[in-house]
Amino acid sequence: MLKSGNGGGAGKPGSEEKMDTLLSTSQIPIIDLAHCGTEECPIRSVVNRVGGQLFRALSEKGVALLVNHGIPEEKIKMAYSHLDDFCKLPDDTKEMYLRKTGNHGYIKPGQERFDGVSKDIRHTFNICTLKPEAPLPEEPLPGFREHISDLATDFQRLSSLLLQALAIGLEQPTKYFLEKHSHILDGESENQSTFRLLYYPPLIEDDGKNELQRGTCKYSQQRCAKDEIDLSIPEDYRKKRAEEEEERREDDEKRTRCGAHCDYGTFTLLVQDSEGGLEVKLPGVDKWKRVGHLPGAILINAGELLSTWTNDKITALLHRVVIPEEEALKTRGRHSIAFFVHPDNCIDIEPFELPTSSSSNSLDSMDKKPKNRKKSFKTAKTKIYNAYQHVQRRFKETYAS
């Protein structure tokens, strides 16, 4: 595996080991899926319970951690290791799999700007279809297609359960969302859902001579200027070096592992290794908070389309991945996998009427809803987009070059 803490649970401590996180302060809901996540016919009583918990979690926090979901940790680690193998391929081989007109394919570090400003420093492999003709690096990496497709199918099944649970939580017919997401991973002409493998390379490489050098991301500058400035050298030379150093520092500030953004679709499922760095802004809170790492858990966060559908009762979660502050942690890479669940392209995203009583969920917050909801729908959103139009608008903003 490429350099990282451990890709899972044990091993070197991550950057959050000694920090207060949402997890360590019990501020993130944890939902137990009773090992039903990948069942084709999950137990009805589990789906009902999860529905209430999920609605509550997403409306109050925009995020939850799913445990006992049924996707084995070994499969996830194996996917990290397939991505590592891909990243180690020569550049010209990797470039054969570059993302072209759609969203499927490889994206090199520095090509995305989620916050519209900073370049995201990561290798991304987007998989938008599991059809056999989808370009995947099977030839240089035998087993890649089979393993990644199997894992993506597990995530797809888990999403089906969650879509049913969410419909129940929102007092809609059980199949309400499922029917609107019937072409997940059938290709971008039908649906924009994407299974994304991510590797954030080390930011600094320890060259073994006690000198820290910038690593795999090909940044040019190397050393701390303070260590190098020799006072016997001419003033104008020192000035030039100081300016260069300042420039480098500014450049550093423009970099991020992943800039602040909300995901565009219905919801996202995210697994991450123990390196840390994921931060969120909870609804109504203006401060970034670290999430923390719960080994084996899958994070679910609400996306923009779910927010529109529910007239902002469920808020899309603002999140980002920050660069660790400790130098030693910068010498390690970070792995994650995100599954972006989107409705089928042709689905119009119009707010629907939410339950007005606390009948099925007994949620305190639901009692506080405004009575005249229909009226607020009319005023809140004027233009109705379908799922495809919404996502295309957002992609244009993200893939700035």
Ligand SMILES: O=C(O)CCC(=O)C(=O)O
């Ligand atoms: O890598 C992560 O933990 C988050 C990635 C993410 O938010 C995204 O790709 O949309």
Ligand SMILES: [Fe+2]
């Ligand atoms: Fe995201």
